[in-house]
Amino acid sequence: MELINLYKCLCDVQRLRILNLLKEGPLCVCHLQEILGETQVKISKQLQYMKKLGIVLARRQGVWMVYSLPMPPHPLLLANLQGLQTCTDEFPWFAEDLKNRALILQRFADNLAECPQVVYQSASGC
Amino acid sequence: MELINLYKCLCDVQRLRILNLLKEGPLCVCHLQEILGETQVKISKQLQYMKKLGIVLARRQGVWMVYSLPMPPHPLLLANLQGLQTCTDEFPWFAEDLKNRALILQRFADNLAECPQVVYQSASGC
DNA sequence: TTAATATATACCATAGTAAGGATATACTAA
DNA sequence: TTAGTATATCCTTACTATGGTATATATTAA
Numbered sequence: 634m635e636l637i638n639l640y641k642c643l644c645d646v647q648r649l650r651i652l653n654l655l656k657e658g659p660l661c662v663c664h665l666q667e668i669l670g671e672t673q674v675k676i677s678k679q680l681q682y683m684k685k686l687g688i689v690l691a692r693r694q695g696v697w698m699v700y701s702l703p704m705p706p707h708p709l710l711l712a713n714l715q716g717l718q719t720c721t722d723e724f725p726w727f728a729e730d731l732k733n734r735a736l737i738l739q740r741f742a743d744n745l746a747e748c749p750q751v752v753y754q755s756a757s758g759c
Numbered sequence: 760m761e762l763i764n765l766y767k768c769l770c771d772v773q774r775l776r777i778l779n780l781l782k783e784g785p786l787c788v789c790h791l792q793e794i795l796g797e798t799q800v801k802i803s804k805q806l807q808y809m810k811k812l813g814i815v816l817a818r819r820q821g822v823w824m825v826y827s828l829p830m831p832p833h834p835l836l837l838a839n840l841q842g843l844q845t846c847t848d849e850f851p852w853f854a855e856d857l858k859n860r861a862l863i864l865q866r867f868a869d870n871l872a873e874c875p876q877v878v879y880q881s882a883s884g885c
Numbered sequence: 886t887t888a889a890t891a892t893a894t895a896c897c898a899t900a901g902t903a904a905g906g907a908t909a910t911a912c913t914a915a
Numbered sequence: 916t917t918a919g920t921a922t923a924t925c926c927t928t929a930c931t932a933t934g935g936t937a938t939a940t941a942t943t944a945a
Binding site: 663674695698 | 920921922923924
Binding site: 787788789799800802803804806807819821822823824 | 890891892893894
């Protein structure tokens with residue numbers, strides 16, 4: 634992976650939000666779609682873009698595609714996501730997104746009918 | 760300045776090299792041109808790009824245009840340039856450029872006929 | 886004024902990126 | 916097999932970025 638590619642991913646707000654979410658753990662497209670409030674095509678394309686550049690990984694789990702960061706995530710990526718956390722005025726969605734992610738995981742824990750094949754816990758190793 | 764713009768500048772090798780140099784202090788176009796070994800047009804365009812995004816500042820000093828980082832430089836920019844210093848395998852020019860910059864400044868100190876109007880020392884405040 | 890130097894801009898071609906709509910693919914369930 | 920769901924791809928259009936050549940601008944020196 635070329636480091637330049639990291640910056641190519643960071644220079645777009647949607648991709649930044651996706652990486653911020655994936656930093657916490659794997660997510661499937663439908664959940665990213667729900668959190669970002671974007672169309673399926675847009676999310677999917679951004680994921681393809683980052684996958685092609687080697688910044689995210691994809692793995693199929695039943696009907697779902699689960700995206701994640703390579704382990705361990707590049708320290709420079711983590712440092713940037715960390716540093717951006719404090720810029721709440723410019724990136725208000727940074728914390729909001731993480732909150733919504735937690736809600737979804739909670740909902741998923743309560744109701745296994747939703748995304749039943751996706752066991753994010755077991756995906757932490759990919 | 761929007762932080763996203765910072766990443767837009769970082770995602771290109773030439774711009775990265777320029778920022779790495781400006782981190783050490785102001786430089787005029789001709790010196791950047793000499794260090795990077797690129798054409799005047801390319802350097803100038805990259806500088807315009809970053810200036811438009813609010814990442815670098817420009818000030819005329821006689822015939823020369825002196826470019827610099829806004830003071831104080833954004834911590835996220837410094838953190839990234841710092842973090843990249845260690846990636847000598849991927850960015851071998853990172854240290855080389857700084858060495859060449861030092862040589863130019865030395866040469867300038869020895870011979871004032873070169874870029875006589877440019878007093879980089881006095882430019883540190885811009 | 887004229888000439889010379891440093892730098893920016895205009896113009897053109899090419900490539901990369903982004904967004905939307907429609908459609909295709911892959912998998913699951915029945 | 917069929918239908919349904921999740922995701923990816925194709926196609927078009929528009930915008931942004933990159934690179935090159937030529938030219939314009941600004942400043943200095945004579």
